[in-house]
Amino acid sequence: MKVEVSIDPSYKEPKIIIQTDRMTDEISDILKRLSETYMDSLAVFSDRGVEIVDCKDIVRIYAAKQKVFVQTGADIFTVRSRLYELEEKLDRQFFVRISNSEIVNMKMIKNMDISMTGTIGVLLKGDIKTYASRRYVSKIKKQLGI
Incomplete structure (x- = not known):
């Protein structure tokens, strides 16, 4: 795939054009990534x-006792969203699902x-010990680049 960037002062906002002979999975993935917006808080x-x-x-x-909890270095909070909703909104460069009941920040893995x-x-x-299920191992390795 060729990538080209053209700087033109007449453009007030970036414009992305993809020129191709056919739609491929790679193009679909690029379009999906470009349209995704992740929450920062x-x-x-x-x-x-x-x-x-x-x-x-x-x-x-993580999910426990019919609730979803968010753990930081200092506190544990609750949220009203479900894990799958948060997984869709969180940046996949930093967060990975390690089991049916838990998502972790990859930057926090020791x-x-x-x-x-x-x-x-x-x-x-913070010496927090948890477990990843075998079912998610390939996904974890892919996101960690292993």
């Missing part, structure tokens, strides 16, 4: 009321222990 609930948390401060998001059979131990910053 999240409204969460605590005993103090509604707070705004920067997504870069989130260590993990190490992953693959010695256990059936699951993978994940140690996050």
Whole structure:
């Protein structure tokens, strides 16, 4: 694929043109990525009321006891969104789903222990220990570039 950038002062806003002989999966993926907008902050609930948390401060998001929790380095909050809704809105460069009940911030992963059979131990910053299911291993590896 060739990429070309043209600087023209007459354009007040960027314009992207894709020229191709046919629609391919690669083109569809590029279009999808260009149209995606990710949130950079999240409204969460605590005993103090509604707070705004920067997504870069989130260590993990997990479901437990019929609720969805957002854990930062300092606090644990609740949100009213479901995990799949948050997964769609969060930037995939930073967040990865590691099980049916958990999404983690890849920047917060300290190490992953693959010695256990059936699951993978994940140690996050703040000494938070969690587990990734085997079902998500290939997705995790792909997002981490392994």
